[in-house]
Amino acid sequence: MKRLLPLLVAWCSLAFAGGEEIYRFTPSDIHFLERFSLQALPPLPPAPDNGVADDPRAAALGHRLFFDTRLSANGQVACASCHQPQKYFTDGLPRSRALGITRRNAPTILGAGHSPWLFWDGRKDSLWSQALGPLQDPGEHGLAPLEVAQLIRRYYRGEFEQVFGDSAGLDRLPKRSGGRLSRRQRAVLNRVLSRVGKSIMAYERRLQLRPARFDRFVAQLQRDSGDRGALATLMTEGEVAGMRLFMGRANCASCHNGPLFTNYEFHNIGAPEPDPAQVDLGRYGGVAALEKDGFTCLSPWSDAGAEDCLEMRFLKKQGPELVGAFKTPTLRNVAHTAPYMQSGQLATLEQVLAHYNNPTPPYYDREQHPSRPHFDILPLGLSEEQMGQVIAFLETLTSPLSEDDPLWRAPE
Template structure:
C-alpha cells in the first residue's frame, strides 16, 4: 500500500510528547514515530509496470533533455522546466503557471511525484508518463499536437529514440505525414507520445531530495537522543513546539504524513474558490477525465499486465467527497514554494494556517455543483503563538538545493 495510515500512532505519540518535561527529551517510542516522517524511511519509487523503460538510464537521459527542451512547444519558448524550475524546487513561484497562456491551476512540484498514484491537483492522470503528455498537448501550455511532438523527436532525437525503442519507423512515417492522419499514423502518433511521456517519467523518478534539518534531527535522535547541544543546533524549541502541534493538537499529520508529508488522497478543505463563475470541481472532474483518457495504465499504450493497474480498476467514481476535493500536497520544501492551494489563492503560510485555524465552508452553487461539497476539516483553535510555531516547524522541511546533482540542471547542449 502506498498510503500510510498513522492516525492511531499520532494520537498515541502526541500523548507521549505532551508528557515530556524537556523540549529535547524523546522516548524511544517518540523516535520511532518521528522516523516514519524522515526521508530515510522513503522507499524507492514504486514499480511502474505500465512503463517498460522506467528504470532504463538511457530513457532517463533522454527524458532529462526533453524536460528542458523548449522546442517541444508551439512558440519554442516553453519547456517542462518553465513551470517546474529546479532552483524553485521544481515549481515556478506563480499562483497559476504561464505557458502559452495562463493556466487554471498552480504548478505542483514533481519532486516525490513518482510515489503518488494520481497526478495533478485533481488526479486526472494515473502515471507520470501520462501526466507529462497533458501540458505538451494543452493549447494553453506547450500547445502542440501529437504529430508535432513526433516531428521534434524525429528532427532532434531520432538516434536516441531508435536506440531505446529499437526502431524509428513511427517517427519516419509521421515526419512525412500531412495534417490528416490515417488510422495507422494515428496509432504511430500515440505510440510515440506514450514513449515521450515514459522517458520524461524515467527522468523524474531519479530526482532525489537531500535531507532537510528535520531529517538530520531525527538522525541525530537515533545516534544520541541525549546530546541536547547537537539536537538544539538542528531544531529550536519553537520548531519542536510546532512539530508537536503538527502531529498532535493541530492534526496536520492526519493528511500530511509519511516521508513526503502527504497521504496522496483528495480532500475539500474549503479553500477560497478562485472563480465563482467557473467553479473548480477538483477530483470530481479528475475522475471524469480519467475515464476518457487514452493514456492510462489500462490503455493500449500501457506496458502493464492484466493484473496491474489496481488504482484504475478500483477507481472511485462518485460521491460528494469528490466534489471540489484536491490532492494533499507534499509539505517538503513548503516554506520555499509559495503561493499555496490549487490556484495559488493563499500567498503565505500565515494565510494557510489562518484558514485551517478558522476555515470557511466550501463555496456551493447548486447550478454548477453536482452536489453539495463535503467539508473535510474542523477549526483548530490555535493561538497566534502556536500558529507561528507550526510555521517554524514547516521551515525545517526545506532541503538544500543539490548543486552537484546534474539531474537538477539543464543538460549540456540544449
C-alpha cells in the same frame, strides 16, 4: 491511516511538553517520527505501465526533453519553464504562465514518482501520461500530437531508437501537418507520444531530495535522544514545539504523513474558490477526465499486464467527497514553494494556517456543483504563537538545493 492512529495517540502524550522537556522523547515518540524521515522513504514503486521507467538511457533522453524549449509552439516553453529546479521544480506563481495562463499552479515533481495520481485533481495516473498533457495543452506547450512526433524525428531520432529499439514507425508519419491520418498512422502517433512521456517519466523518477534539518534531527534522535545540545543545534525550541503541534493537536499529520508529508489522497478543505463563475470540481472532474483519457495504465500504450493497474480498475467514481477535493500536496520544501492551494489563492503560510485555524466551509453553487461538497477539516483553535511555531517547523522541511546534481540543471 488506521496504522497511524495508535502512534498518534502515543505521540500526543508529549504534545504539550515545554521548557527542559521540549527535547525529551520516548522510544514511541522516536519510532513515530522515524516514519516521517526521508530515511523511511521506500524505493520507488514499480512502474509496470512503463517498460523504460528505470532505464538510464530513457532518463537521459527525458532529461533533454524536459529542458527543451523546441517542444512548444513558440519555441520558448519547456517543462522546466514551470518546474524550475531552483524553485524546487515549481515556478512561484499562483497560476503557471506558458503560451497562456493555466487554471492551476504547478506542483513540484519532486517525489511525484511515489504518487498514484498526478495533477491537483489526479486526472492522470502516471508521470508518463501526465507529461503528455502540457505538451498538447494550447495554453502550455501548444503542440499538436503530430508536431511532437515531427520534433522527435528531427532532433531525437537516434536517441529514440537507442532507447526503444526502433523508430516507432516515425517514417510512416507525414512530414508536414494537415490532412487525415489513417488508423495505422494514428496508432503509430500514439505509440510515439507514449514513448515521449515514458522518457520524461524516467528522468523525473531519478530526481532526489536531500535530507532537511528535520531529517537530521530524527537521525540524531536515533543515535542519542538524550543529547539535548546536539538536538538544539538542529531545531530550535520553537521549531520542536511546532513539530509537536503538527503531529498532535493541530492534526496536520492525519493527511500530511509519511516521508513526503502526504497521503496522496483528495480532500476538500474549503480553500477559497478561485472563480465562483466557473467552480473547480477538483477530483470529481479528475475522475471524469481519467475515464476519457487514452493514455492511462489500462490503455493500449501502457506496458502493464492484465493483473496491473489496480488504481484504475478500482477507481472511485462517485461521492460528495470527490467534489472540490484536491490532492494533499507534499510539505517538503513548502516554505519555499509559495503560493499555496491549487490556484495560489493563499500567498503565505501564515494565511494557510489562519485558514486551517478558522476555516470557511466550501463554496457551493447548486447550478454548478453535482452535490454539496464534503468538508474535511475542523477549526484548530491555535493561538498566534502556536501557529507561528507550526510555520517554524515547516521551515525545517526544506532540503538543500541539489545544484551540483546534473539532473537539476539543463543538460550540456
